[in-house]
Structure formats: structure tokens, C-alpha cells
Amino acid sequence: MMPADNHTFFAPVTYILTGIPGTEESHVWIAIPFCLMYVTTLYGNFLLLFIILTEQSLHEPMYLFVSMLATADLLLSTTTVPKMLAVFWFRAREISFASCLTQMFFIHASFIAESAILLAMAFDRYVAICDPLRYTTWLTKSVIGKIGLAVVTRSFCIIFPLIFLVKQLKFCRTNLLPHNYCDYMGVARLACDDITVSVWYGVAVAILAIGLDAVLIALSYGLILRAVFRIPSKDARLKALRTCGSHVCVILMFYMPGFFSFFAHRFGHIIPGYILILLANLYVLIPPMFNPIVYAVTTKEILKRVINLFYRCCSRSFLLSPRRQQKMLWDLEIKARFSLEL
Template identity: 55%
Template sequence: MQETPFCLSVGHLLPYCMSDSNTTDFTNPSTFILLGIPGLEAAYVWISIPFCTMYIIAILGNFTILFIVKMETTLHGPMYYFLCMLAVTDLVLSTSTLPKTLSIFWFNSREIDFSACLTQMYFIHCFLAMESGIFVAMAFDRYVAICDPLRYSTTLTNPLVAKIGLAVLLRGGMFILPYPFLARQWPYCRTNIIHHSYCEHMAVLKLACADIRVSSYYGLFVAFLVTGLDVFCIALSYTEILRAIFRLPTKEARLKTFGTCVSHLCVILTLYIPALFSFLTHRFGHNVPLHFHILFANMFLLVPPMLNPVIYGVRTRQIRDKLLRLVTHKGMKVFSWCSGSQTEFHAELVGDIGLIPLP
């Protein structure tokens, strides 16, 4: 009896076919096939427009932050070093997924090499962990500057900032390293079709025809240890910052600084809430529509890299003034620094973004 091929047809695109024997014979396929967003194939062109727009804004915004901080020596301080770390992380995070996603939308380029898929998986989760760590470092920077400003210059020195950056890098790299190594050892004998637009950890593991509880439990461990600890540290820092804000003498100063803190916290939540939703949906959300889940999973890799340069960069007066000078080609200096201590420098710096009023 002739074997009937198993075919996956997506809208008007050519079907991806694979025989029943192929679904049981291969173990570690040479390539995976990314479906993109199943069910929304007819809207790929329209979906690609906001995706591409957000990606362009993220690229331009983060490169602008890096360029301005590099060129302006007066911005060579701890707060701006953390901004640069965040910009680099956002660039890698968005670039690791969106070019491939757009190639699916525009050119039906769905195949991805097995090793490239595992590499993409590693970069996504590694830089998500790094971004979370940088948010903790930035929250600590604000805590010291606002709650203990007299010790700021002796606490956050350049060597300490470098050590924090290295710790964030090593923590993300080491905790996520088991992801691809564990994924590589599983046999994939069911299918090589990934129901996602990128190689998300659990989306790949679900294709394995083996007991993947080790990988699943390790993913839970990393999520609750790394992300849970980071969220706790950020919440603790901002609680102390808000207490300091409510002790300010005037209502106007309290409202201004509270508004800025809220905008910063909203950016942080745009990373954590969708990431948590995607993480839990893969394990427990069997009734969540697949296209909604995948759209949400793409948003938390695009929205924070797009918003971070605006919230943390453009709203900072020193970066905004330098950008305006570059755009208008005016050579006149629009700000000057007092010849006081590093503490006074940072108090003015933080005051400009509305976290503490200038005297």
C-alpha cells in the first residue's frame, strides 16, 4: 500500500511535506522549519509593518545612545555606562530574532539550521537574563544616588561598574548555557516543524520524542531564581526610592519624580509581564490561541528595545541636548558641569530626569 505523505500547507505558500516514515526515522534533523504565526498567514505583510518599524526605531535609538555617550566625555559616568550596556543588550536581543521573522513574512524563508536554531535559542534567553540583570544594576544606581547621595562617588566607582557588567554577562551566559546543550541531546523523531516565529526554548523541546523534564525543570529553576530574584531586588530598590520621593517638600516635585519612576517601571514591566506570560503559556496555557501567544512572545523582544532609548535616553536632559546639537549642527554648549564632587554631578544628572529636584 502506498504511503500517504504528511503535508503542511500554509495559505497560498508551497506546502512543507514529509512522509510518515520521515516523522519517525530522523533523530536530530539538519534543519527546522519555523511556521511564523500560524493562522495569520494572510496578514503577514500587514504584521511586518509594525514589526519592522519597531525594529528600525530600536536600532536607531540604541545606536544613538551608544554614539552620544562615546562622543560626550561628560557622560562617562556609571548611569550612562549602564545605559550603554542596556543598549547593546537590546540591539542583540532584537537582532537575534526579527531578521529571521521578517524573512518568513516577506520571503517564506522558513528553514533554519539545527545548530543555528540552538544558537538563536541561547542568544535570546541569555540576553533576556542579561537585560534583567542590567535593570537591577540601574535600580541600584538610582537607589544609591537618591537614598545615599553623599556616598555615591565612593560606592559606584568605575571598577565596580565594570565588575557589575561582567557579573551580569557571566550570570546570563552560564545559567543559559545548559539550554542548548540539553536540547541537543534529545532525539527529535516526531517532526521538525516549530510552531513559532523563532526558536523559543520550550517550542523546540516540545518536538523531542523523549522525557524532557530535566530541561523543563531547569527552565523553571532559572526563571524563578534569576528572574524572581531580579524582580525582588528591583521592587525593593524602587520601594526605597518611592519612600524618598514622598519625603520631598513640595507636591509638584513629588508628582514630577513619581511620574518618571512610573514610566521607568512601565518599561521594566513590558519585559517581565510578556516574558512571564510566554513562559507559563508554553507549560500550562493549552487553551491560549497559538497566534496570540506567538504575537505576545514577539512583542516582549521588540517593545522594550524600542522604548528603552526613549525612556532612559531621550528623557535625560544631557543626552537630549547633545542629540539636538547634533541634529541642528549648533556648536554652542547647552549645559555645563559644576566643579564640585562626583556626588554633585550625579545629583544634577538624576535631577534632570525627574527623580530628585535640584536645589
């Protein structure tokens, strides 16, 4: 896309977010499920972080990685959803260029970070199942801290050039951004410069960063499944599969909307714009909401502590006697154990 000679270039001061074009009359109603999903995301991830950080027994590699994932989920959703709701409900559509770049940076950096965390979690499960004797010596707290630092550094180094490329673009068209948050390609398409470099850098990031992470995760779980089916004990096999099942669900919820949205934006020109934007909203709404639910329901240790916390809140509210409190706690633990066995 080359600029014409008679175009007047300008540095955008603000952008106008249009929301989801073609659905303006339904914006108020669309925002309701978005708001409910965001509240669920906040409550679930903060609860998960509180339980993991306050329970000393959960300061193990698997749960520390879960806490990292919850932090990335909170950052991803909080960066986008409040402004999205403001656009839908209060028509607060203006966003400054600096705020737009900041939002864009944190959206894409969070996405890259989550991908790296999921890869680290796959490695954690691989070591725990395929080489359990070295688990405690390989995945120490020091190593996990270095992995967390590497995740942050990698995300910054990959996404910063995107922001630099956008800042170098010259704009001569409208400042109307047909989206409900600042997406990289959405902003780049408003430029009058040739954005070939920007497009191919985005493709390279998708293939070499996100795609490579997905391939390594698939390889890890292939090796895990091979090791699991070699275990002679049926109960041990089921326990291992149950543990990995929650991770696989989280991985699919993360990668499928993200990849579909990425390729639809770049190659799906026949798809209506409002569908593309709705798909783009999936990977900032669905994974952050469902991740804590999946881990709370499928992980026995986390589920037990969620039940204990819920029970304490209920007992304080209703002022139950200690004997009645103990009986309720036993009943909840029995139900939780029964549901996990199923």
C-alpha cells in the same frame, strides 16, 4: 512525553519555521509593523550608544548602565527580527540546527542580561537617592566594569545548560517549528524524550533568576519611594520621582510581556497558538524599541544632546547661517526644558 518503541530517532539538520500558524495570508502585512519597529530599535539604540560613548560628561554610572541596556536590546532584536522578516516576506523558513541553537542562546541570554542590568540600574538609583554621599565611592568605573562582566557571566552560566539539554534530546517527529524564531520550549516540545527536566529548569530560571531580579527591583524602588517622600523639598521630590519614572516604565515594559509570555506558554493551554506567538514577539520587539525613546524623552541630559545632534544635521543640510543656527538651538532647548518640566 515518552517515546514509543517503534519511533525512529534522528538528529535534526534543519528546522522549518512556520511563522505564525493560522495567519499565513497576512504574513506580509504583519511583517510591516515588525520591520518599522526594528528600524526604530536600531536607530534609537545606536543613537543612544553614540551619544553616551562620545559625550565625556555622560560617562557616569546611570548612563553607562543605559548603554549596557541598549547593547542588550540591539543583540536581542537583531538575533530574531531579521530571520523573522525573512520568514514573513521571502518564505526563507529553513534554519540549521546549529543556527537555531545559536539564536536560542542569544535570545535567552539577552533576556537574562537585561534583567540583571535593570537590577543594577535600580541599585544605582537607590544609592543616588538614599545614600548620595557614597555614590561616587561605591559606583566607580571599575565597579561598573565588574558589574558588566558579572552580567555576561551570569547570563552564560544560566543559559548554557538549556542549550546542553536541547542537544541531548532525541527527535522523532517533525522538524516543523510552529514559531518565527527558535524558542527553547518550542524546540524541546518536538522531542520524543521526556522533557520534564527541561521544563522544570526553565521554570527554575524564571523564578530564581528573573523572578528574584524583579523582587529585588521592587524592593529597591520601595526603599527609594520611602526616601523620596521624606525629602522636605517638593521640587526635589518631583525631580527624584521624574528620574525614577523612566526606569519604572522600562522595567514594566520588559517584565510584563516576558512573564505573560512565559506563563502563557506553560500553563495557558486554552489560549490559541497564534496569540501565544504574538505575545512571544512582544518581548523581543517592544522593550528594545521603547527603551531609547523613554530615556531620550525623560532624561534631560540625553534629550539635550539628541536635540543638539539633530540640530547639527539639520543645519548642515539646509546650510543655515550661524546666527540662525544659534536661534534654532535656543528654541529647541527651551521647548525641551518646557516639556521636561511638564
